Amino acid sequence: MKKEFKIEFIEDIQEFSNEEMGNIIGGTSMNYQDCSCKCTIHFGTNCGCNIKTPKATYDSCPCPKPKE
Amino acid sequence: MKKNIISSFLYLFKSNDNFLAYNGLTNSFMKLNYNLFELLNIAKEKPDILNELDSDTKNILKKAKVICTQKEIDDAINQKKILRQLDTFQHEYLNLTIAPTSTCNFSCPYCFEHGIKYKTMNDKIIDALIVFIERKSKITNNSVSITWYGGEPLLAIKKIDKIIDELNKRKIKILYNGIITNGYYLNKTNQEILKKHKIRFIQITLDGANAETHNKRRFNKDGSGSWNEILNNIDILLSDKEFELDNLSIRCNIDEKNKNEYEILKKSLLKRWNNDKRLFIHPAILQDYNKNENIECSYISDEEASEYLIKQGKKEKNIPYFSYNVGGCSATRLNSFLVGPEGELYKCWNDLGRKEQIVGDIFTDEIRNKNLLFNFLSSPTMFEDEECLKCPLFFVCDGGCQLNRIENYRKDGNKNLCHFAKSYIDKYLSAYYDIKKQENSFTFDKIKFNE
Numbered sequence: 382m383k384k385e386f387k388i389e390f391i392e393d394i395q396e397f398s399n400e401e402m403g404n405i406i407g408g409t410s411m412n413y414q415d416c417s418c419k420c421t422i423h424f425g426t427n428c429g430c431n432i433k434t435p436k437a438t439y440d441s442c443p444c445p446k447p448k449e
Numbered sequence: 450m451k452k453n454i455i456s457s458f459l460y461l462f463k464s465n466d467n468f469l470a471y472n473g474l475t476n477s478f479m480k481l482n483y484n485l486f487e488l489l490n491i492a493k494e495k496p497d498i499l500n501e502l503d504s505d506t507k508n509i510l511k512k513a514k515v516i517c518t519q520k521e522i523d524d525a526i527n528q529k530k531i532l533r534q535l536d537t538f539q540h541e542y543l544n545l546t547i548a549p550t551s552t553c554n555f556s557c558p559y560c561f562e563h564g565i566k567y568k569t570m571n572d573k574i575i576d577a578l579i580v581f582i583e584r585k586s587k588i589t590n591n592s593v594s595i596t597w598y599g600g601e602p603l604l605a606i607k608k609i610d611k612i613i614d615e616l617n618k619r620k621i622k623i624l625y626n627g628i629i630t631n632g633y634y635l636n637k638t639n640q641e642i643l644k645k646h647k648i649r650f651i652q653i654t655l656d657g658a659n660a661e662t663h664n665k666r667r668f669n670k671d672g673s674g675s676w677n678e679i680l681n682n683i684d685i686l687l688s689d690k691e692f693e694l695d696n697l698s699i700r701c702n703i704d705e706k707n708k709n710e711y712e713i714l715k716k717s718l719l720k721r722w723n724n725d726k727r728l729f730i731h732p733a734i735l736q737d738y739n740k741n742e743n744i745e746c747s748y749i750s751d752e753e754a755s756e757y758l759i760k761q762g763k764k765e766k767n768i769p770y771f772s773y774n775v776g777g778c779s780a781t782r783l784n785s786f787l788v789g790p791e792g793e794l795y796k797c798w799n800d801l802g803r804k805e806q807i808v809g810d811i812f813t814d815e816i817r818n819k820n821l822l823f824n825f826l827s828s829p830t831m832f833e834d835e836e837c838l839k840c841p842l843f844f845v846c847d848g849g850c851q852l853n854r855i856e857n858y859r860k861d862g863n864k865n866l867c868h869f870a871k872s873y874i875d876k877y878l879s880a881y882y883d884i885k886k887q888e889n890s891f892t893f894d895k896i897k898f899n900e
Contacts, residue, residue, distance in 0.1 A: 384484045384488075384501065385482070385484060386481075386482065386484050386485040386488070386502060386503065386506040387481065387482035387484075387485060388479055388480070388481055388482075388485060388506065388509055388510070389479065389480045389481075390477060390478070390479055390513075391469075391478040391479060391480055391881075391882060391885055392476070392477055392478035392770055393477060394475035394476070394477040394512065394513050394514070395475060395476040395477065395772075395773065396475075
């Protein structure tokens with residue numbers, strides 16, 4: 382009997398954002414001023430240095446959100 | 450045609466009756482049936498078995514890069530590497546952490562600045578700092594981002610006031626203005642100064658659910674506690690509707706003795722401050738910088754820390770999914786510095802007051818410690834680390850603390866650099882799966898895959 386294979390995605394595949402990749406052409410990078418989830422504050426989230434908390438989501442990230 | 454292999458970042462594990470797979474290469478997370486789980490396990494060693502797959506399943510696995518080529522893996526690593534290099538060498542932003550004083554009114558037993566000499570910026574240093582920022586910000590569109598730091602920065606509030614006033618006079622824009630303070634002197638008078646200067650981020654530490662625990666760790670030099678003063682100051686701060694604060698971060702340093710108090714602390718603070726949206730209360734695992742000389746702290750191991758954080762996340766039903774992480778901090782960015790009270794420049798915040806860690810100063814553009822600076826900015830990195838290059842979390846990990854990496858490299862050290870979930874990927878993802886399962890009903894009939 383032929384084996385049956387099943388797969389279900391709990392989290393779909395992810396790619397670096399167009400914003401991040403697009404910046405390569407201009408030779409610039411994302412910074413925490415641009416994206417509040419990329420915390421660079423030493424005591425921030427998941428910096429791997431002095432604190433190891435589960436990574437914050439965009440909404441719970443302690444960084445200030447970009448201002449209009 | 451390139452040979453198909455199984456992604457070296459694929460992590461297969463069983464959770465209860467579920468067969469789960471995480472592929473770090475695309476940061477995807479899948480539920481499999483037993484047949485596929487077993488086949489992929491075997492295919493790691495014997496990829497020819499993939500021929501048993503039907504074409505639909507094979508295509509889905511190829512798109513998710515569970516089945517991939519070595520070139521696809523190399524390309525993904527190169528992509529992360531170039532993003533990291535851009536982050537390192539960007540010069541659109543000037544990021545400064547400024548310690549106007551290294552003096553502190555507290556004597557916390559675990560302080561990593563233990564033993565450093567107390568200094569405070571004088572007017573000559575402040576003048577030189579303004580010239581330094583003016584010079585450096587010419588290439589950053591006359592802008593700078595500042596985090597005030599110490600010592601206790603509020604002990605030098607007049608210096609902060611003067612520096613910001615001078616920057617304003619010169620029309621240098623402060624993009625980000627935050628402060629790390631112990632909160633003791635965050636009284637109404639000082640709050641008014643911070644408000645005037647549009648401080649957006651404040652971090653304060655509370656180390657227990659009550660005065661008794663907190664005061665044993667965060668006390669004044671004369672031994673008096675700080676709990677009441679800090680809480681009263683925050684009461685005033687949060688009731689000031691004119692203070693344009695984005696974020697009040699409450700850090701709770703965790704060790705064996707107080708780890709059960711964090712949850713109580715969080716609940717009581719949220720209640721006290723009516724779930725104020727500006728609050729971000731979070732645990733932080735204490736690191737033993739003083740080689741356990743004190744008796745007030747009982748440090749927990751990296752593994753215990755991981756378990757604690759996962760357990761806490763489960764309780765709060767807050768297990769965030771992994772996200773791609775390029776990494777980088779002030780230590781690894783060319784255009785970021787910690788400015789000490791004598792105008793000395795460091796890369797890492799932990800280095801304040803340590804002469805051997807000074808890389809330059811604000812008076813000249815000379816590099817004082819070339820090798821140290823180059824180690825911070827370049828090698829050693831996760832891209833040359835064989836352990837990292839085979840870790841399923843490679844693409845979602847920041848590579849760990851660069852200061853620790855350098856110490857491991859230079860001194861044959863063994864400091865942990867890994868993502869907190871590294872030792873417990875299965876537990877972490879199982880917890881995540883359970884939470885998601887409560888939100889969604891997963892069935893094999895409903896394949897969530899975007900063609």
